[in-house]
Amino acid sequence: MRVVVVGAGIAGLSTAWALARRGAEVTLLEQATIPNPLGASGDQHRIIRRAYGGQGGYQRRIDEAYDAWDELWDDLGQKHLIDTGFLLVSQEAGDEAERYRDGLVAGGYPFEEFSPQEAALRHPYLDPAAIRFAAESAEGGVLLCRKIAVALRSWFLARGIDIRENARVVAVDAMTGAVRLADGDAIEADRIVVTAGAWVLDLLPELGGDLTTYRTAVAYLTPPEDLRQAWETSPVILDVGGKVDGYVLPPVAGTGLKVGSGLHKFKSRPDENRAVVPGEGEKVRDYFGPPFARIGDYAVSDVVTCAYTFTRDEHFFVRAQGRLVAVSACSGHGYKFGAAVGRRIADGLLGGDLDAMRAWIEARD
Known part of the structure; x- marks a missing residue:
């Protein structure tokens, strides 16, 4: 064929x-x-x-x-997957992080759950005053x-x-x-x-009628020096809770610390609106404070625009x-x-x- x-x-x-x-x-x-x-x-x-x-x-x-x-x-002959595990951080009752956790419970998949204080001890970039709980699984990582x-x-x-x-x-x-x-x-x-x-x-x-194209952007951040090692050993953060629809990929295998939010998108053809708007990286970054402490101390090192199709369901x-x-x-x-x-x-x-x-x-x- x-x-x-x-x-x-x-x-x-x-x-x-x-x-x-x-x-x-x-x-x-x-x-x-x-x-x-x-x-x-x-x-x-x-x-x-x-x-x-x-x-x-x-x-x-x-x-x-x-x-x-x-x-x-x-x-x-090469594995291009870093097995970091993944983390869920809940800020509000019923937020997406909690729904993800409940899906793991319903499926019988193992994970550990931590109080805000325990989560911040494990992951010092978290602000314990901003979160309800964190849940962590060893199954997951970075492609x-x-x-x-x-x-x-x-x-x-x-x-x-x-x-x-x-x-x-x-x-x-x-x-x-x-x-x-x-x-x-x-x-x-x-x-x-x-x-x-x-x-x-x-x-x-x-x-x-079935597919809609959106333009979005992700920001690459340079964390404060005292948090650099915490990020380099961090799991993927699947959801930061609240209404952010935010995710984070840690800086592993030569990559950068990347943050993205489902709030940051608008309808656009894929070849249009691809230039980065001034201040766009800071806007994406600031979605993440909370749950991250000292978000203003993170410098924006790069911003990358993306285009995706979405379906209604x-x-x-x-x-x-x-x-x-x-x-x-x-x-x-x-x-x-x-x-x-x-x-x-x-x-x-x-x-x-x-x-x-x-x-x-x-x-x-």
Whole structure:
């Protein structure tokens, strides 16, 4: 089977990898370089974790996600995952951190819970006066997305797999399997997989009723010197509680201390509004005080804008029509499932069971 994969974010890279190792003839098309610095997978690191609150389907799929990453590490000969564990910090009754904790309880997954004072002793960057409790799990960590993309690119090239960078797709034909590029070239395939991330609506505008594109930004911080070691040994913080919808990735394996908030987003096309606004990094930083003490002592070292698609119910999205399959994650939480999603797409295409593929990826059970 000949398959063209459009978009080389983590879903496209993993799909091409899984198809190639199953014997398919793969062409991978990326509109920029690999990794694309404007793509959702072009930043330094991403979170993998078990907790998912009320989305138990995704919580249960983490076992397969880890298994797929292990298979990928074996192929690459390198592990680009730092096992930090993850932390939940609750500021208000019923906040997202508490819902994540309750999801762990419902699923029977182990974790430790700490009082505010105990949490601040373990993690001195926390302000105990600002929090209700903290919960910590050893299962979770940091995926080094840039290193993963570079390693997969090398894996493809070493095996003669057809990867084309700076190859912008301008049209796809679901019925004939034809893909047309901006340079006038055309490719025909048995199947087309569109994993174009925030650019999916440029190719498939009819999906606009299901997918919405947002622009957001993350800030990289330099902590006060006396807290540097605490951050370097910190777990991922999945949620800082309250109304922040905030997450934190610690500075591991040469990465920076990254903070991001679901409050900081607005609707935008992926190629628009990508310049950083003056003061934007400080605005993102300040969402995190509380629960962090002395937030004003953290210097902003960098700000990176991102573009994501969102679905109304925060589940992944799959649409199959003719020879085409479009797959889109929701927000930034797709990365952790990237290798598993790629395997599932490959199995669905080559085995012919697209319904099973969709059911697993959308994770409604």
